[in-house]
Amino acid sequence: MTAELDRIAPVIDSLGEAFARSGFELALVGGPVRDAMLGRPHNDLDFTTSARPEETEKILRTWGEALWDMGRDFGTIGTRKGPWQVEVTTYRSEAYEADSRKPSVAYGTSLADDLVRRDFTVNAMAVRLPGREVVDLYGGVVDLATRVLRTPGTPEASFSDDPLRMMRAARFAAQLGFEVAPEVVAAMKDMASRISIISAERVRDELVKLICAPFPRRGLSLLVETGLAELVLPELTALKMERDEHNRHKDVYEHTLTVLEQSIDQEKRLGGGPDFISRFAALMHDVGKPRTRKFHDDGTVSFHHHDVVGAKLTRKRMKALRFSNDEIDAVSSLVELHLRFHGYGDGEWTDSAVRRYVRDAGDQLERLHILTRADCTTRNRRKADRLARTYDALEARIERISEEEELAALRPALDGNQIMSLLDISPGREVGAAYKFLMDLRLDEGVLSEDEAAKRLLAWWAERS
Numbered sequence: 102m103t104a105e106l107d108r109i110a111p112v113i114d115s116l117g118e119a120f121a122r123s124g125f126e127l128a129l130v131g132g133p134v135r136d137a138m139l140g141r142p143h144n145d146l147d148f149t150t151s152a153r154p155e156e157t158e159k160i161l162r163t164w165g166e167a168l169w170d171m172g173r174d175f176g177t178i179g180t181r182k183g184p185w186q187v188e189v190t191t192y193r194s195e196a197y198e199a200d201s202r203k204p205s206v207a208y209g210t211s212l213a214d215d216l217v218r219r220d221f222t223v224n225a226m227a228v229r230l231p232g233r234e235v236v237d238l239y240g241g242v243v244d245l246a247t248r249v250l251r252t253p254g255t256p257e258a259s260f261s262d263d264p265l266r267m268m269r270a271a272r273f274a275a276q277l278g279f280e281v282a283p284e285v286v287a288a289m290k291d292m293a294s295r296i297s298i299i300s301a302e303r304v305r306d307e308l309v310k311l312i313c314a315p316f317p318r319r320g321l322s323l324l325v326e327t328g329l330a331e332l333v334l335p336e337l338t339a340l341k342m343e344r345d346e347h348n349r350h351k352d353v354y355e356h357t358l359t360v361l362e363q364s365i366d367q368e369k370r371l372g373g374g375p376d377f378i379s380r381f382a383a384l385m386h387d388v389g390k391p392r393t394r395k396f397h398d399d400g401t402v403s404f405h406h407h408d409v410v411g412a413k414l415t416r417k418r419m420k421a422l423r424f425s426n427d428e429i430d431a432v433s434s435l436v437e438l439h440l441r442f443h444g445y446g447d448g449e450w451t452d453s454a455v456r457r458y459v460r461d462a463g464d465q466l467e468r469l470h471i472l473t474r475a476d477c478t479t480r481n482r483r484k485a486d487r488l489a490r491t492y493d494a495l496e497a498r499i500e501r502i503s504e505e506e507e508l509a510a511l512r513p514a515l516d517g518n519q520i521m522s523l524l525d526i527s528p529g530r531e532v533g534a535a536y537k538f539l540m541d542l543r544l545d546e547g548v549l550s551e552d553e554a555a556k557r558l559l560a561w562w563a564e565r566s
């Protein structure tokens with residue numbers, strides 16, 4: 102902890118002195134204290150102070166580089182200094198009205214008041230500045246050492262004040278890899294239904310953090326086990342029941358978590374850190390299965406069109422959780438396309454089929470490669486190897502065709518203006534039909550010269566008229 106505090110010393114010491122000079126208390130609090138103790142470097146520094154927002158603003162204006170006012174109503178002023186993002190919040194003592202969605206914020210008068218309303222003991226520690234006195238009133242240090250999430254007061258009181266904390270328990274379990282204390286899990290089970298008073302946006306934000314965490318399986322299992330998933334992501338819980346009476350086919354829930362982990366293993370292909378779209382697509386790829394399951398007389402089971410049904414369910418769920426249209430389109434198209442590769446068989450896809458695969462995947466092609474490869478959880482090594490090799494061959498083919506033609510920007514040989522002047526028509530449905538004809542031609546036959554395309558278009562037009 103000392104090492105990490107020394108690293109951030111330039112910021113915390115000078116800010117602590119600035120507040121002290123003005124006669125206010127200041128303490129580093131919450132996430133950065135927890136992470137300093139875990140030896141995890143942090144550039145987002147949260148502070149709590151006895152100063153009111155106007156006073157904080159005055160101090161930060163001279164101390165920081167750029168000021169922003171992220172939630173003056175909640176008493177938070179932010180600034181930046183070098184690589185550090187700083188947020189300073191006035192002491193709070195929140196009073197919640199029963200069943201109201203929002204806490205009514207009241208300023209508190211002491212650090213102790215402020216800490217008692219925090220979610221977990223490991224998040225309820227502070228370091229007073231500039232002296233660096235550690236304040237741990239609820240045993241956070243011990244809980245951090247034993248890697249357990251516990252609430253400062255009773256979990257029932259805490260969750261009834263703010264039911265979002267139940268989601269946060271699952272999120273921190275996934276981020277930190279900690280256990281959740283048994284009494285906290287019990288309270289989550291009892292009180293799961295209270296999550297309904299929380300806005301979809303806030304639930305979504307916790308879910309995204311959970312899924313992007315290092316141990317999403319832990320957080321997701323907790324959501325399912327406590328009944329929270331039933332309310333915020335029921336499609337996941339439904340997978341769990343997806344076993345036939347003889348347990349002959351794989352448990353789809355277990356399969357899904359494995360696919361998620363296998364897709365995380367391939368994330369470096371995307372070049373960045375955790376990728377929510379890719380992870381959520383893995384989580385949702387089979388949600389169409391429960392609805393489409395059929396048992397046949399010969400003892401087999403089928404899930405016809407679970408890709409299409411799954412894409413629809415995904416869209417609906419993401420809408421309810423207020424995701425952006427871009428995110429919804431991306432994830433649902435991955436779900437819809439996750440089976441397409443299996444038509445590839447032993448590599449006898451036509452060039453046309455390969456082009457359509459690329460076209461339909463669009464911006465999501467790289468993620469589709471990841472999802473399709475991850476969606477193989479068979480224990481049969483030879484089968485897994487065969488699938489991997491077939492997919493290698495498909496990717497190689499995409500590569501080859503891309504070199505020969507600009508697959509990334511698939512476009513017909515003639516544009517709308519050329520179509521209109523060639524056919525001597527004005528804008529309207531006919532232009533769209535002609536465009537589609539040329540696009541199909543492009544997909545089926547590859548690059549055509551403008552002359553050849555014009556000839557084919559005129560022939561098509563003559564036949565049509």
Ligand code: ATP
Pocket residue numbers: 130131132133147218219220221224225263265266310
């Ligand atoms: P990160 O920012 O890395 O996601 P964090 O621990 O900083 O993690 P935030 O959501 O930023 O988490 O919250 C900052 C701090 O505020 C927490 O450490 C916790 O002490 C407190 N806190 C945030 N939300 C709540 C809540 N709903 N109930 C109680 N305390 C909360």
Ligand code: MG
Pocket residue numbers: 132145147
């Ligand atoms: Mg934070």
